[in-house]
Amino acid sequence: MHSTHSKSQPTASPAGPTVPNPAADAAAGGRxxxxxxxxxxxxxxxxxxxxxxxxxxxxxxxxxxxxxxxxxxxxxxxxxxxxxxxxxxxxxxxxxxxxxxxxxxxxxxxxxxxxxxxxxxxxxxxxxxxxxxxxxxxxxxxxxxxxxxxxxxxxxxxxxxxxxxxxxxxxxxxxxxxxxxxxxxxxxxxxxxxxxxxxxxxxxxxxxxxxxxxxxxxxxxxxxDWIGAIGITIGLVALMLAVSQGSSWGWSAPLTLSLFGVAAIALGLWGVWETRTTxxxxxxxxxxxxxxxxxxxxxxxxxxxxxxxxxxxxxxxxxxxxxxxxxxxxxxxxxxxxxxxxxxxxxxxxxxxxxxxxxxxxxxxxxxxxxxxxxxxxxxxxxxxxxxxxxxxxxxxxxxxxxxxxxxxxxxxxxxxxxxxxxxxxxxxxxxxxxxxxxxxxxxxxxxxxxxxxxxxxxxxxxxxxxxxxxxxxxxxxxxxxxCIPASRVPAPVHRVPAAAPHPERAA
Structure with a gap:
């Protein structure tokens, strides 16, 4: 389900958009x-x-x-x-x-x-x-x-x-x-x-x-997103290994270069997947x-x-x-x-x-x-x-x-x-x-x-x-x-979640 934007346009604040927050109000419990x-x-x-x-x-x-x-x-x-x-x-x-x-x-x-x-x-x-x-x-x-x-x-x-x-x-x-x-x-x-x-x-x-x-x-x-989790895991492990161990293995060593290659391919494919999955x-x-x-x-x-x-x-x-x-x-x-x-x-x-x-x-x-x-x-x-x-x-x-x-x-x-x-x-x-x-x-x-x-x-x-x-x-x-970061003028969109979806998190 793709997210949709709320039609309302509340005022933004530095810390975030000024939108009703029933969860925070309930958490405050009057105190x-x-x-x-x-x-x-x-x-x-x-x-x-x-x-x-x-x-x-x-x-x-x-x-x-x-x-x-x-x-x-x-x-x-x-x-x-x-x-x-x-x-x-x-x-x-x-x-x-x-x-x-x-x-x-x-x-x-x-x-x-x-x-x-x-x-x-x-x-x-x-x-x-x-x-x-x-x-x-x-x-x-x-x-x-x-x-x-x-x-x-x-x-x-x-x-x-x-x-x-x-x-x-x-x-x-x-x-x-x-x-x-x-x-x-x-x-x-x-x-x-x-x-x-x-x-x-x-x-x-x-x-x-x-x-x-x-x-x-x-x-x-x-x-x-299990596929996304596996993809980012492969890409990040390869990238972090190459960066952290490159000085000891040698930056031009086959293993280091191979890991950089795996990272580039895995993260590239991961990026494509993330833009297409629901x-x-x-x-x-x-x-x-x-x-x-x-x-x-x-x-x-x-x-x-x-x-x-x-x-x-x-x-x-x-x-x-x-x-x-x-x-x-x-x-x-x-x-x-x-x-x-x-x-x-x-x-x-x-x-x-x-x-x-x-x-x-x-x-x-x-x-x-x-x-x-x-x-x-x-x-x-x-x-x-x-x-x-x-x-x-x-x-x-x-x-x-x-x-x-x-x-x-x-x-x-x-x-x-x-x-x-x-x-x-x-x-x-x-x-x-x-x-x-x-x-x-x-x-x-x-x-x-x-x-x-x-x-x-x-x-x-x-x-x-x-x-x-x-x-x-x-x-x-x-x-x-x-x-160069743009100023906050437009509030973040509020995703519409089906009424049956939110369930209170059970106490651990």
Missing amino acids: GPRRAGLAIAVLASAGIASSITQTMVTPLIPRFPAIFNAPAATTAWIITATLLAAAVAVPISGRLGDLFGKRRMILILALPLVVGALVCAAAPNVETMIVGRALQGLGSGMVPLGIAMLRDLVPRERLSSAIATVSATLGVGGAIGMPISAAVVQFADWRALFIGSAVITLIVMLAIWKLIPALPAGAAGQRF DPLVDLRTAVIPRVLLTNIASIFVGFGMYASMLVMPQLLQLPSQTGYGLGQSILAAGLWMAPAGLMMLLLSPVGGRLSDTRGPKFTLVLGVLVLALGYGVGLLCMGSTWGLLATSLVINSGVALAYGAMPAIIMSAVPRSETAAANGFNTLMRSIGTTVGAAVIGLVLSQMTTTLGGEPVPSEAGFKLALLLGAGISVAAAIIAA
């Missing part, structure tokens, strides 16, 4: 502000739990070869498996959330986070660890689902701030996870990290089950709306710009001072120096939300990526001191907070309510592609531009400066793309 604040807090907690899970292994990466007595090329799959699982899970879980209920899908996605954590905690070898981290990667869809759910739970006047707050949990989770995991690695058994992660996720699951209402699914009654996994007819398309393209650049700093800052902090540019900090100290920047995202997110309400989310996005570029400029001037890097990370994460809060608001202002979760999931996927490409490019720069320390190659000062310049340039490109 609007209090109930909305509780929903924001619970969904933000879910985002923090998910992001902690993704970042907490960072201090363990150099130790995995010794822990499992395996080559570094093999232990690298612990990270790659997480990226691959997340890339596949995010768009698929978004569509499932639209079909069967966002709350239900968040609870379902929390299960592999818990099981994966327990598998990692008990892992006797690297193969088991890879499986556990792949399971945890499936939980990455919790954040975009939580953001999409806000449209159903929060009054319109608070929506922009709510979106910005939940989006900021990506940085907050990293800020909390890095020093905590570093402290555990330094003073206790690393397996305690995963046990703690499982406990935190279980608490969040209980809070969602008890405190978040079960609302009707926006696209209930439509079919799930109930697509990702409605590409909506995705090519200029407001959505340009936001997704900008998201790739923002993801690159954000992740470049995450690769550069910890290495500069931890490299020995004998290099002349390294700051000789321990893993724990490096995590503590970076923690305030993540917390800055949480503090600044309400400001970004209010800015989106008054000036529009497009303005906030452009401002955010310009601040991100400014942060890299500060880094080029101040990379020789811990306080300078702290200032750099504070400015960079301020820009990320503004940009990450604005992008979902732009997306949700342009898509029907029945596609909110799928569209948010696809936007998150674009950011993930950006971070993966950023990791590959910055990793290549730092591995090629090296100097020698104690007979071992380490990234050179020139390599770090080039990485910072790339981050600044990509951020400026993101600002130019964001500036």
